[in-house]
Each structure stands twice: as structure tokens, then as C-alpha cells.
Amino acid sequence: MKINKCYLCIIIEKREKPIKWNVIDMKIIGISLLMMGCLMGFSLGIDIFQGFDVSQALYNTVSPFRVMEVAELFVLFFLLFLFLLNLCIFL
Template identity: 60%
Template sequence: MKNIGIAILMMGLLMGLSLGIDILLGFDITTALRKVFNPFLLMEVIELFIVVLFIFLLVIGSLLSFFQKRREQASKPQSEK
């Protein structure tokens, strides 16, 4: 879960930085937002598939690790906690 949070935080901060720089350069909000999301709009189908696959694997790996740790904690006897 930490991996997902860190990845989302980094993406948000970098997109915010890009948006802020574009606004300081004099672009309006809609143009700045369009420039932020432009790399995703120019991707071909296979590139989009790979990006979605990587995100899916990141989420699934984090969720499996979280549930495995939770299950291990639940299976421990009360005296060991």
C-alpha cells in the first residue's frame, strides 16, 4: 500500500509542478491541463496497455502483500501479539 501511495504522490507532485510552471509561463488553466495529460493522449494502444498493465501489477502486488500480512497477524495467537 505504501508503494501505491508513493507512486500517486510522486505523480501528483510532478503533474502539479508541470501545471504550475505552465501557469507561470502565461498559459491558461485549460491549456496547462491539456499539456499535462498530452503524453497519455499520444500513446498508441499497445503503450496504453503496457502502462495499464504496470499499474495493475503494482496495485495487485501491494494488495496481495497487505492481505498476506493481515492474515499472518490474524493467525498469530493472542499471547504473541
């Protein structure tokens, strides 16, 4: 394992072309994590405002798939299926 400075990546195995992380990719990852944190904080605040204690609100915030209805799970798995199908087509 070594750090390649020109591509800003950690090389674990030999590849023909190293993965190149550019500034746009890092901004997308950073904004996504910031949005996730803000939305989790908002969800936590709403649960506490509705009367849940902090531990139950934190449990609901961290594990959202346990509080999903059947229709929501169907939509989630359908979208994941479409994503994987799209990924397989364009590989």
C-alpha cells in the first residue's frame, strides 16, 4: 500500500489506471455528508418534539429502515433494482 501523490489515492493493488479523485467528486461527497447530517438532526429534532425520549428518537434516526412501511420498502428496492440494472447496462 502506497500513496500516489499525483492522483490523490491509496494504491492497494496494481491497476492499469489509478482512480483519480478530483475536486468535484470531493465536493459531491462533502455536500452529501453535510446534507445527511442536517437531515438526521432535523429528524431527531422532530422526533423529540413529538414526545419521543432521546434514545428512541436517536434509534429512529439511525435506523430508518425499521420504521418504513411495506410500500416504502417496495419503492426503495424498486429504485435499487433500477440503479443496479442501469449500472449493469452501462458497464
